[in-house]
Amino acid sequence: DIQMTQSPSSVSASVGDRVTITCRASQGISSWLAWYQQKPGKAPKLLIYAASSLQSGVPSRFSGSGSGTDFTLTISSLQPEDFATYYCQQANSLPPTFGGGTKVEIK
Amino acid sequence: EVQLVESGGGLIQPGGSLRLSCAASGFSVSSNYMNWVRQAPGKGLEWISLIYSGGNTYYADSVKGRFTFSRDNSKDTLYLQMNSLRAEDTAVYYCARRGDGGRAMDVWGKGTTVTVSS
Numbered sequence: 339d340i341q342m343t344q345s346p347s348s349v350s351a352s353v354g355d356r357v358t359i360t361c362r363a364s365q366g367i368s369s370w371l372a373w374y375q376q377k378p379g380k381a382p383k384l385l386i387y388a389a390s391s392l393q394s395g396v397p398s399r400f401s402g403s404g405s406g407t408d409f410t411l412t413i414s415s416l417q418p419e420d421f422a423t424y425y426c427q428q429a430n431s432l433p434p435t436f437g438g439g440t441k442v443e444i445k
Numbered sequence: 446e447v448q449l450v451e452s453g454g455g456l457i458q459p460g461g462s463l464r465l466s467c468a469a470s471g472f473s474v475s476s477n478y479m480n481w482v483r484q485a486p487g488k489g490l491e492w493i494s495l496i497y498s499g500g501n502t503y504y505a506d507s508v509k510g511r512f513t514f515s516r517d518n519s520k521d522t523l524y525l526q527m528n529s530l531r532a533e534d535t536a537v538y539y540c541a542r543r544g545d546g547g548r549a550m551d552v553w554g555k556g557t558t559v560t561v562s563s
Contacts, residue, residue, distance in 0.1 A: 372549035374490075381539055381553040382482075382490065388547030425490055429548035433505050434480070436490040 340364050340428050344437035350445040357413040359440045361426035366406045370430035373402055373411045376439075377422045385424075386411065416442070447471035447552050449540050454557030461530050461561075467523040467540035467554055475518040478543035480550060481525050483536035491536075494525065495543075508534075530561045 341364035351357050361371065369389040374382040384393045386402035389409055399414045413420055421444055426437040453465040467479075481494045494514040495503045502514045513526040523540055537556040544551030 370548060372547060374550075376490075381555055382541075382550075383553070384544070384549050384551045387544070387549035387551070391546060393546075393549075393551065427490075427492075427549070429543075432495070432503055434492045434495075436492070439489045 339433055340367060340431060340435050342426055342428055342435050342437040344424075344426055344440050346440060347438065348441040348443060350443045351416050352445045353416055353418055355416045355445075357416050357420075357442060359411045359424055359426075359442075361404075361409045361411070361437050363407045363409075363428055363430075367428045367430035369405045370428060371402070371404070371409050372427045372429060373400075374425045374427065375420075375422045376425065382425065413442075447542075449542065449552055449554035451538060451540055451554040451557040454538065454559045456560045456562065457530055458563050459531060459561055462526070462528045463530065463559060465525040465527065465538055465557055465559070467525075469521040469523070469542075472521075472542070472552075473518070474516050474521050474523055479516070479523055480541045480543060481512075481514060481523075482539045482541055482550070482553075483534075484539070484556075485533070485536045488536075496523070527559070530559075532561050535559060535561045 343362045371389045373386040376382045390402045423439045423441045448470045450468045493505045511529045515524045539556045541550035542552040
């Protein structure tokens with residue numbers, strides 16, 4: 339199975355800050371990577387697919403980059419509604435695997 | 446509106462069985478790859494099963510041989526039959542559609558909670 343490692347596991351930031359989350363795959367996954375946002379008690383929500391494609395309806399302050407083994411999710415200007423946990427997921431091969439999550443907290 | 450609604454969760458004793466359902470609206474389950482993903486209390490997301498549009502199924506090692514993923518195309522409903530349940534199966538269970546873009550899961554249900562405890 340492909341292991342997905344996210345860092346940091348948590349980050350404290352203020353509204354307006356630029357936040358970057360990284361995700362590393364244990365082997366190359368081309369661009370088969372997705373990012374999800376999850377708020378407490380809610381289902382995950384797809385933000386980014388194919389490493390850098392913005393899902394319809396997702397604000398443009400979210401962006402993704404990377405290919406191969408190293409990927410990044412960037413929130414360009416953190417908004418109050420962005421405080422949540424973020425997960426990466428590889429879709430290159432079965433089983434799909436998720437990173438451990440990054441909790442974005444209010445500073 | 447494209448939507449998934451899970452049901453069937455509850456409290457079950459270890460060793461027991463439970464069947465979860467996931468009703469789709471706004472699209473056909475038979476034309477899509479569909480997944481079950483679970484989340485144990487306070488933990489991350491764990492993929493557990495996939496059914497292809499052609500009907501083939503795949504399972505995580507943690508549930509293989511105990512869980513069965515099926516669907517009723519006429520009802521646009523998915524099922525997860527869970528047998529020999531263990532305490533570590535306690536989780537919120539989500540069904541999710543794999544979208545056309547990048548193989549990502551683009552539509553999720555709100556989840557149903559399964560608690561395995563005596």
